[in-house]
Amino acid sequence: MKKVQSDNPRILAVQTLSRVKEGAYSNLQLNQVIKKNELSLANRHLLTNLVYGVIQHRLTLAYWLQPFIAGKKLDNWVRELLYSALYQWQMLDKVPKHAVFNESIEVAKKLGHSGTTKFVTAILHQIDRQGLPDFKQIKDPVERLSVEYSVPTWLISELEESLGLDKVTAILQAINQAPHQSVRVNLKKATPREVRQLLTEEGYEVEASPVAAEGLVIKGKNSVVHSKAYKLGLITIQDESAMLPVEALQVNEQVKQALDVAAAPGGKTTQIAENLPADGQVLALDIHDHKLKLIEQNAERLGLSEQIQVKKLDARKIPETLTEKYDRILVDAPCSGLGLLRRKPEIRYEKSLADVESLAKLQLSILSAASQVLSQNGIMVYSTCTILPQENDQVVAQFLADNPDFEQIPVQTSKNLKADRTEAALHIYPDDYQTDGFFLAAFKHRE
Incomplete structure (x- = not known):
């Protein structure tokens, strides 16, 4: 790929996607490109749409393109260019086919040589003549869903085991919708x-x-x-479902001391502070200095600095470090983030089942450590932004088995969500309310 300076959003998208494929973070790379180039609002939207759209639908685009490039060696950027052409053609209503073809061939000219331009032109016209392969050709239902919604088969299989294929299909449809x-x-x-x-x-x-x-x-x-x-x-x-863990804490005028154990960037910390009485305090923990600064900046912007303290601490070391007891404790644990696929599409390709199992051990250790500083009449909420049982129900079950002096209590929310559910925990799936996926469980000391 030639080094080309351009403010053409399609060229910038191919360059950005190539760097992401080589290991760059999509959001950081995209922000850098937007900062460096003076783009109109429309071009900024198109660039963002192309980058996130291609990442989000990568498995689908790969399936469509494969019959036309089988046996051919492609440079990374050429593959990304063809993916972006397919994405615009098939998934963006407002871009006509002739415009997609002309613009994509122009990008090939600018970034490559005459051979590349001929190759891209030939592939696009061949796809136009022959049509794209149909998902119905894939017999295995899990593999078909994987290709159609661009989600790895391991994740679909895990969800299917606990939720069934119909619910999983509804979730997959929801995670590819643009978040509001x-x-x-x-x-x-x-x-x-x-x-x-x-x-x-x-x-x-x-x-x-x-x-x-x-x-x-x-x-x-x-x-x-x-x-x-x-x-x-x-x-x-803040996403609507991310507001629920603090609602479940039931913060009221009697609450004087609250603890947020994995607090950065401070969205839930500030929500706790907003609900505390004037003399209430929340202590926010994180293990990174730069993340503690983010919490302080958020607190300052919202006028809450006097009610929020920050402390650098690994939450697993709470029992030997903190001497006070807390009326409310929020454990919004580090997790795989698989409830956030609408906002962070690349997570689906980065995580594995081994990652999930490793995180579950960390979550359990943090929850157990935090529980030791809960006051006798206090409430502790455990939440994650993932939808896998390994990080949710299974962590809760193990915590209760290890800590018989604690009991699980029904999660309460202001809007009384899923009022007819029979379980104490609350599962929010992306298709339930078109929000991020979240899990919440609440605990008290046993009477």
Whole structure:
């Protein structure tokens, strides 16, 4: 691939995808490219859409392209160019086929040589003549779902075992939908009604969240980070389901000391502080200095610095380090993040079952350590942003087996979600409310 300086979003997308394929983080790489190039809003959207779209649908695109490149040796960037052409052609309604072809051939010209240009032209016209292979040709249902929704077979198999094929299919359909913007209102500064009015005046379409009491769902082309409400510290950008762990803590006027054991970047820490009485405090832990700074910055923006303390600490060392007891403890544990596939599409290719099992051991050790500083009448909530039982129900079962002085209590949420469920824990799957996937369990000392 030639080194080319360009502000063409299609060229930038191919360059970015090639670097991501070589190991760069997609979000960091994309942010760097956007910062370096003066792009119009439309071109920035197209670049972002192409990069995340190709990553999100990589297994599907590979299946479609394979019959046409079998036995041919392709440079990384040529493969990414063909993937981006297929993505635009098949998955973007507003880009006509002739434009996709012409633009892709132009990118091949700019980044390659005449041979590459002829090759890309030939492949695109061959696909147009012969048509794409049909998913129905794949007999195995798990493999077919894997290719159609671009999710590894191991993950589909694990989910199918606990949820069944129909539910898994609904989840897969949901994770490939674009996430909407949602925000949490800072109750120390404003009411949801006031914030809703302010955002509406700025041209955003705003609805109350059906999931979280302090949540608002925002529609509009501009990111809400540019809004007056954000700049005044009235809102935090947060997925609706990510607001639920703090709701489950049941923070009230009697709560004076709270602990957030894996707190960065501070979204849930600030939510706890917003619900504490004026003399309440929350201690936020993390093992990285730069992440503690993020918590402090978030606290300052929201006007909550006086109620939030930070401490550098490995949560597994809580019992020998912290001497106080806490009325509320949140263990939003490090996890595989497989409930976040709408927002972080590459996670699906990076994680393995071995990673999940290793994380489950870490989660259990953190939960056990945190439980030792819970006050006698306190509540502890364990949450993850994953949807696999190994990191959720199985961790809870093992914790209760190891700690008979604790009991699991039903998770309570402001909107009384899944009120008819029979289990104490709360599972939120991406297809339930079109949010991120989350798991919540709550505990108290046994009477």
